[in-house]
Amino acid sequence: MSVLLDVHNVTMHFGGVHALTEVSFDVQDGEFLSLIGPNGAGKTTMLRAITGVVSPQNASIKLAGQAIERLATHRRAALGLAMTNQIVRPFNSMTLRDNVALAVGHQRVATVFRAITAINRDTERKKAGELLEMVGIGDYADQEVLGQPLGRLKRLEVARALALKPKLLLLDEPLAGLNHIEAARFADVVVGINREGLTVVMIEHNLGEVLRVSDRLVVLDNGRKIAEGEPESVMRMPHVRAAYVGKEADHAAA
Amino acid sequence: MGIYELSLATIVGINIILALGLNLITGYCGQISLGHAAFFGTGAYVVALMAKAGYPAPINLVCAMLITGGIGIVVGVASLRVRHDFLAITTMGVGFLFLGIVRQQDSVLGGEMGLSGIPSIGLEKPAFLMLVLAVAALCTLFSVYIKKSWMGFAFDAVATDEDTARLLTVNVPVYKLTAFALGTAMAGLAGGLYCYFTRFIMPDDFGFITSISVLSMVAVGGIGSVPGVIIGTMLLTLLPEMSEFLSDYKLFFYGALLFGVMRFAPDGLAGVGSSLRGMLKRSGRAV
């Protein structure tokens, strides 16, 4: 198995706050890796550093062997990186289908010359319909985004990310805000996608689902990596449990 | 058609070209510009100088477009660095900068007094009107085409949520620059035609009020909607002329209308239009 994503020595601070300190890990091709840790550990910052939304002071990030830490976000996306947001961000001026169609046709907008000469959206809209089916919301394809329930919008985010035919899918708390049953179903959708060969890195607080679906875990606390390995063995490590419990004890004491 | 009606129609045509240009920048791509008049003026001054130097009209108009579009790209680069509210003020600043420079250049640009004695384009008034309307029609078709194309699709994404657009591989900076280039080039073309129309231009023609007037035509019509913008432009150009009484109140009328539309119908005429259509559809079914 080869390494798809190599994250090395990422350090990021905002003002006086050290969000990440020398975090390193790698992601094998085809695996399902979950990034866990108490609130404020730096998990979302890590994902943003990988996509390029934030620029760490120090980082070496390689996707399929290619260094991407200096590239703009849209270039990294073009190289095969896709991400879904913790707070869903659909284009609310478009229907669900069009949201995905834009992603399907992303090659068409790669240059302005290509974009201005291309009119037909039929192929892409059809493919968008298929992707929406795949994540279970095909029936709502031609509805407007405004007013859709959260569960559907989360699936829309995934469909849109998949439309890019990415090599690596990053998910930021995809199960947040979903109830027990919705969360399990959604997790199954993601697992299905992973089994088809797409590498997944997921941030999640819902430890039940995390343990059920992940191949490996990486644990962050206070901006540092404190553990990694198989889910069961990681959760048994005393310092990992301490990190979670410690935060709860802090809250209880305050 | 009398001379007065011909002139009015010509101005409407020129304003449509100007407004469609702003619609591209602000309506399609979501980049608010309060300095559009600067590009209108740039086109006018380019044509004025070149025409007086003896160059033929087609070349002058094309140069007006290219030079204005080029400056538009420079301003666009500025827009990349700043966001939203900063952008509005920066573009306003660009407008004042243009005025400031032009007002001080007495030698070449005529300073406060402007440039006069601009040669005729060689067309009689009715023929010139035809030219302007033809150009306006072309710009309309172009705008509609862009909307339908994948460029329009990308613009929509950039205008709605540029960070997410980036995550979907859209090269947001390049699209913003393209919107500026195309929109300002259209403004430059309008400026060139305006120059041949009046044959006398001065800095006050291209001030902040003009920028606001164009923005109001777009806003009242419905930002992003080509038919809305055209109707909004016609309305705002013609109504004040339609009665003597209104003429002195013209500016007050602009202000009140701008305020009223934004306060009560922010989607402009286009929004009102689609609400009406929605209502008619629903009542149709009920019947």
Add this chain to the structure above:
Amino acid sequence: MLFLELLIQGLIYGCMYAIIAVGLTLVYGLLRILHVAHAGLFTLGAYLGVIVTNATGSLGLAIPVSAMCVGLVGMAIYRLCYQPILSKPPYVALIASIGLFIAMEEIFRLIFGPYGLTYTQVPLQSPVSLLGMSLRMVDIFIVFGSVAMLGLLSWLAQKTRIGIAWRATVDDPQMAGSFGISVQNVRYLNFFIGSALAAVAGIFISLLSNLAEPTMGGVPSYKALAIIVLGGLGNVTGTLIAAVILGVVEAYGTIYVGNLLDRDAIAFAFLILVLMLKPQGLFSRK
């Protein structure tokens, strides 16, 4: 000597810009709206100042009366114009504000005529000699008046319950609301204070030029907009510093770059230059 004269002139204008800009940045900090109609309130203040002074012969009466009235008008503008459209995209409030400003300017022109109003007897014109330069009382009055008002405002913000409540609301409206602070009242206060300050600034300008005319609000307010961007939108201290800097830059700029750019353009050229180097403004909040 020229150096000092320019500096003083810069300071005087800087003080006026500061008072106008503070009102603008107060509104922006709270509501994220570029309150262009602020310029209309500035002009209204000047008109009221001239009218009341001419009617009663007392500038000392005119200033508080004008400030009070304009403050109330400002509150009304918030309630009737901005509050209903807070949830719309930002360009809606911006364009509505611009429309309101234009309408206000025109109302002044239609009611009082295009040439404006003058003082029957301009107050504070007696000459004052300072550091070898000849100034007028009004110049001293403006600087001291501005400093006093801003000092008062600062004291209010730091030491009184109202001030603390206001700052809390700007930082985090939801949190403030859950502490029992009436966000609505804070907004009214905001507009009242900002508008009252604009009125005083208007009176200052009318004293300098012995004129209150319909278009007087435009240019100072455009510059105030540039200033609040320079100072970091919503950052009051930054705005004050930026205002004085701009006043001085303008004063020197007219001398050195005056053949390239006219005075008003200098302010914007400076703004654009700064923004290109520091897109968040000179002193941004973060």
